[in-house]
Amino acid sequence: MSNNYFNTLPLREQLAQLAKCRFMDISEFPDGVSALKGKKMVVIGCGAQGLAQGMNLRDSGCDVSYTLRAAAIAEKRQSWKNATENGFVVGTYEELIPTADIVLNLTPDKQHTPVVTAIMPLMKHGACLSYSHGFNIVEEGMKIREDLTVIMVAPKCPGSEVRNEYVRGFGVPTLIAVHEANDPKGEGLALAKAYAVGTGGHKAGVLMSSFIAEVKSDLMGEQTILCGMLQTGSLLCFDKMIEEGIDAGYASKLIQFGWETVTEALKYGGVTNMLDRLSNPAKIKAFDLSEELKLIMRPLYNKHQDDIIDGTFSRTMMADWANDDVNLLGWRAETAETAFEKTPAGDVEISEQEYFDHGILMVAMVKAGVELAFETMTAAGIVADSAYYESLHETPLIANTIARKKLYEMNATISDTAEYGCYLYNHACLPLLADFMKGIKTDVIGKGQDLADTGVDNARLIEVNAALRSHPVEAIGSVLRGHMADMKKIV
Amino acid sequence: MTIRLENLTVKFDERFQLNTINWELAPNQHWVITGTNGSGKSALAAVLASVGESISGTIEGLPAKVGLVSFEAQAELIAAELKKDDADIMDVISVGTPVRDILNAAASNTQLLNELVEKFALTDTLERSFRTLSTGESRKVMLIRALASQPDLLVLDEPFDGLDANTLVMLQQYLASLIETIPMVMVLNRFDEFPDFITHIAYMDHGELKHQINRDDEKAYAELYQLLHLKTSNLQIPAADPDTVIPRLDPEQPLVRLNNITIKYADHKVIDSLDWTIQPNQHWQLSGPNGSGKTALLSLITGDHPQCYVNNVFVFGFQRGSGESIWQIKQFIGYVSTALQWEYRVGTGLRNVIISGFYDSIGLYSKYTDRQREIANQWLALLGMSERADQPFNKLSYGDQRLLLIARAMVKHPPLLILDEPCLGLDDMNRQLVLALIEKICADSETSVIYVNHHPEDQIKGIDNYLALEKH
Numbered sequence: 001m002s003n004n005y006f007n008t009l010p011l012r013e014q015l016a017q018l019a020k021c022r023f024m025d026i027s028e029f030p031d032g033v034s035a036l037k038g039k040k041m042v043v044i045g046c047g048a049q050g051l052a053q054g055m056n057l058r059d060s061g062c063d064v065s066y067t068l069r070a071a072a073i074a075e076k077r078q079s080w081k082n083a084t085e086n087g088f089v090v091g092t093y094e095e096l097i098p099t100a101d102i103v104l105n106l107t108p109d110k111q112h113t114p115v116v117t118a119i120m121p122l123m124k125h126g127a128c129l130s131y132s133h134g135f136n137i138v139e140e141g142m143k144i145r146e147d148l149t150v151i152m153v154a155p156k157c158p159g160s161e162v163r164n165e166y167v168r169g170f171g172v173p174t175l176i177a178v179h180e181a182n183d184p185k186g187e188g189l190a191l192a193k194a195y196a197v198g199t200g201g202h203k204a205g206v207l208m209s210s211f212i213a214e215v216k217s218d219l220m221g222e223q224t225i226l227c228g229m230l231q232t233g234s235l236l237c238f239d240k241m242i243e244e245g246i247d248a249g250y251a252s253k254l255i256q257f258g259w260e261t262v263t264e265a266l267k268y269g270g271v272t273n274m275l276d277r278l279s280n281p282a283k284i285k286a287f288d289l290s291e292e293l294k295l296i297m298r299p300l301y302n303k304h305q306d307d308i309i310d311g312t313f314s315r316t317m318m319a320d321w322a323n324d325d326v327n328l329l330g331w332r333a334e335t336a337e338t339a340f341e342k343t344p345a346g347d348v349e350i351s352e353q354e355y356f357d358h359g360i361l362m363v364a365m366v367k368a369g370v371e372l373a374f375e376t377m378t379a380a381g382i383v384a385d386s387a388y389y390e391s392l393h394e395t396p397l398i399a400n401t402i403a404r405k406k407l408y409e410m411n412a413t414i415s416d417t418a419e420y421g422c423y424l425y426n427h428a429c430l431p432l433l434a435d436f437m438k439g440i441k442t443d444v445i446g447k448g449q450d451l452a453d454t455g456v457d458n459a460r461l462i463e464v465n466a467a468l469r470s471h472p473v474e475a476i477g478s479v480l481r482g483h484m485a486d487m488k489k490i491v
Numbered sequence: 492m493t494i495r496l497e498n499l500t501v502k503f504d505e506r507f508q509l510n511t512i513n514w515e516l517a518p519n520q521h522w523v524i525t526g527t528n529g530s531g532k533s534a535l536a537a538v539l540a541s542v543g544e545s546i547s548g549t550i551e552g553l554p555a556k557v558g559l560v561s562f563e564a565q566a567e568l569i570a571a572e573l574k575k576d577d578a579d580i581m582d583v584i585s586v587g588t589p590v591r592d593i594l595n596a597a598a599s600n601t602q603l604l605n606e607l608v609e610k611f612a613l614t615d616t617l618e619r620s621f622r623t624l625s626t627g628e629s630r631k632v633m634l635i636r637a638l639a640s641q642p643d644l645l646v647l648d649e650p651f652d653g654l655d656a657n658t659l660v661m662l663q664q665y666l667a668s669l670i671e672t673i674p675m676v677m678v679l680n681r682f683d684e685f686p687d688f689i690t691h692i693a694y695m696d697h698g699e700l701k702h703q704i705n706r707d708d709e710k711a712y713a714e715l716y717q718l719l720h721l722k723t724s725n726l727q728i729p730a731a732d733p734d735t736v737i738p739r740l741d742p743e744q745p746l747v748r749l750n751n752i753t754i755k756y757a758d759h760k761v762i763d764s765l766d767w768t769i770q771p772n773q774h775w776q777l778s779g780p781n782g783s784g785k786t787a788l789l790s791l792i793t794g795d796h797p798q799c800y801v802n803n804v805f806v807f808g809f810q811r812g813s814g815e816s817i818w819q820i821k822q823f824i825g826y827v828s829t830a831l832q833w834e835y836r837v838g839t840g841l842r843n844v845i846i847s848g849f850y851d852s853i854g855l856y857s858k859y860t861d862r863q864r865e866i867a868n869q870w871l872a873l874l875g876m877s878e879r880a881d882q883p884f885n886k887l888s889y890g891d892q893r894l895l896l897i898a899r900a901m902v903k904h905p906p907l908l909i910l911d912e913p914c915l916g917l918d919d920m921n922r923q924l925v926l927a928l929i930e931k932i933c934a935d936s937e938t939s940v941i942y943v944n945h946h947p948e949d950q951i952k953g954i955d956n957y958l959a960l961e962k963h
């Protein structure tokens with residue numbers, strides 16, 4: 001059975017690793033991709049990340065080819081088509097891994113143990129193995145041959161964006177790390193930096209972090225605010241609107257596209273801007289609701305973080321892997337049967353502003369979730385930069401997937417690990433919010449406020465505005481967004 | 492009475508004719524005819540004064556008395572005066588006809604004539620010989636003649652040209668006082684000279700009446716403004732940025748050499764064994780039906796097509812797949828296509844869109860220099876968009892977006908400019924705008940152009956190499 005790497009470290013080292021995160025300036029990448037010149041990069045798997053990263057690296061002048069499991073080649077699966085149609089050389093592990101100077105493991109996290117076990121003996125002496133997520137190393141404690149360098153280059157966006165942003169001449173924020181137990185030649189950092197340049201990440205901002213900080217923050221973000229909160233919020237808000245007699249098609253549409261619309265405001269100007277889109281009375285209402293939600297949900301966020309840090313979460317999930325994913329598949333089927341999922345969005349016009357005005361509760365849920373996730377992560381020792389990317393930054397990206405095809409699409413796009421965590425959260429959060437939801441009426445979800453007098457108490461408004469603006473996620477957010485805007489004048 | 496021109500073709504001399512003009516001027520309308528030099532705008536005005544030889548078609552409703560002021564009419568009068576001089580064989584030297592006589596001959600109302608002479612401040616010249624007048628003075632005489640004849644229609648070809656500021660203001664006011672009684676047609680080239688009472692605008696191009704615009708149609712009016720601006724202003728395309736240097740290419744090498752190219756999707760070959768070489772300073776037109784692989788072929792050159800790595804592609808000194816990056820390729824290329832326009836859904840300002848051309852990026856992510864900003868401003872001036880520099884790109888009209896993307900592609904003066912169906916989806920006016928800009932670029936720069944299109948009427952002067960693809 002696996003051996004949690006994080007748990008083998010002394011506390012002092014655990015804290016140091018968790019706190020490892022530094023924003024790198026673009027001037028720290030003067031060598032571009034030169035550390036990769038003349039080296040052969042072989043990607044395992046050609047899915048979302050594999051294809052996008054490989055294409056970017058090749059367009060940056062790197063030598064990239066793909067290796068797939070034998071069955072994928074024999075059956076000409078989608079991954080084989082992805083690689084060959086884009087003009088890449090594709091070969092079996094035996095053919096390509098021994099020639100590789102750098103092996104990019106871009107298979108699903110769940111498969112990492114068998115995949116790495118299979119390819120490791122074939123790897124050249126002194127080669128480099130790279131990941132885009134550290135689960136295998138940190139949670140499963142995978143031991144890598146001592147002569148091999150192990151690095152991580154993790155784009156903080158889905159594969160499609162990784163490619164699109166590169167083609168535009170930009171990139172996506174990217175986290176890099178070196179597995180200190182596997183850096184025999186001390187070249188890990190140089191390789192990771194060059195790799196980040198090759199994918200365009202350096203233009204959007206690179207966080208120099210650790211495997212541990214990446215895993216613990218990534219897991220926390222995805223199961224709570226990113227996927228869990230949006231799923232739970234969707235189900236609760238929909239059921240409430242139906243209960244209150246709102247047209248089902250309208251309710252379905254308000255939620256499906258509402259997350260995307262309100263979090264778009266988040267992307268540009270943080271939580272403050274999202275709430276500024278509301279009228280003054282609605283803003284105060286959303287603020288009060290979110291305070292209440294935070295009070296109720298804080299213990300749940302703490303529990304998720306605790307379980308992630310001490311390994312309980314990954315242990316439970318790996319037990320389900322070993323049990324043929326019974327839980328995961330059961331929960332997935334259950335989600336498909338929910339009323340929200342089964343009601344198609346109605347053919348009604350909803351203006352951009354109406355999504356805010358009629359979705360005050362959704363705004364409150366996003367605010368509560370972002371702030372709680374951020375506060376919990378930073379309290380656990382994760383650096384603010386990292387906590388920002390794993391909470392606020394990614395929320396609009398996930399909301400986009402719901403807009404495309406509801407929860408089904410979201411759960412299909414995210415990793416099995418995120419999906420598993422999302423269901424855990426959802427199951428705990430639904431009952432937790434049952435009482436709270438009893439007090440909810442259509443003024444905050446579905447119809448919006450109907451006030452003859454939209455006046456508010458000045459003192460109260462000032463208090464709310466000050467509270468919004470002084471939250472620490474806003475401070476780091478404006479720095480990081482400002483940093484991007486500095487280069488990215490357009491936003 | 493309404494004046495009606497139907498399918499009218501009029502010949503002026505061996506070289507010029509107006510073709511199949513269809514035009515209606517209702518009594519309460521006041522028109523400006525505009526267009527570039529040689530477009531036929533003066534000819535169309537002259538037709539209303541019965542000048543020219545009608546070849547076919549009809550013209551109805553022309554009033555009996557048309558007051559015409561034009562350079563041609565002025566020149567004719569002067570020539571006639573000079574001839575009188577030649578014809579005079581007496582030994583007394585002729586002094587020519589005094590201005591007073593010239594005016595009296597045309598005027599039907601002496602009181603009005605005197606008023607006008609005073610208004611135009613010509614009292615002192617009445618006794619002088621017409622021949623001795625300056626151009627401006629003789630222009631005034633022409634104007635007085637036309638106005639004092641109390642015409643049923645006034646046709647004024649560039650009436651404001653050569654007038655001093657005071658007279659200009661006076662004339663504009665005077666004309667404005669006539670609008671209830673006399674319909675007017677003016678030939679004017681500068682939008683800022685269009686009097687407020689003008690209700691319609693006719694745009695001439697190559698002897699054809701291309702556009703008729705109601706002044707209340709603000710969008711059409713703005714587009715026409717731009718078109719005229721591009722066609723008639725003397726602005727040059729802005730120079731390259733001396734600090735943003737594109738590496739020098741070996742002049743002995745072709746810009747592009749494609750050898751035995753094949754592009755295929757699954758088992759379908761879109762391009763099969765094609766060779767194509769583009770030498771420096773060659774301009775090419777690429778044509779072919781939809782699906783013949785034009786865009787795929789071009790994206791092999793730009794590096795946007797993944798199959799550039801499995802073909803024999805040599806571009807700008809790089810054999811593709813030898814460790815070069817696409818940014819090293821893209822620095823030599825300016826590119827415009829409909830697809831790019833779809834991609835370019837950014838809310839950034841117009842100036843930034845142009846500056847992004849220095850960085851080959853969609854959106855602007857780099858700190859630009861003051862000089863780059865200045866060059867972008869020059870481009871905006873060329874396009875007639877200076878006032879809109881900070882407006883968001885995605886709020887522009889489709890045609891304006893296209894113009895701006897062409898400026899973006901050209902801003903760095905790339906060795907190769909690729910225009911993939913630059914007129915696609917544009918209405919006639921915008922097509923002409925785009926073509927006008929492209930012609931300016933072909934004429935003013937050392938850039939090689941690849942121009943993709945399949946409309947014969949969208950030909951561009953100066954392109955003399957052709958590649959036609961077939962559908963496989």
Ligand SMILES: NC(=O)c1ccc[n+]([C@@H]2O[C@H](COP(=O)([O-])OP(=O)(O)OC[C@H]3O[C@@H](n4cnc5c(N)ncnc54)[C@H](OP(=O)(O)O)[C@@H]3O)[C@@H](O)[C@H]2O)c1
Pocket residue numbers: 044045046047048049050068069072077078079080105106107108109111114115132133154155156157158159413414415
């Ligand atoms: N998605 C994201 O947003 C994101 C962001 C950052 C990092 N990451 C990380 O990137 C990595 C890849 O994720 P992804 O989303 O790109 O995955 P994906 O789209 O599911 O692609 C996985 C690829 O691996 C292949 N594969 C699956 N099982 C395999 C096995 N047992 N042996 C060999 N190959 C196998 C699949 O091809 P065949 O089934 O045809 O063999 C497929 O090409 C993960 O570590 C993930 O955490 C993902």
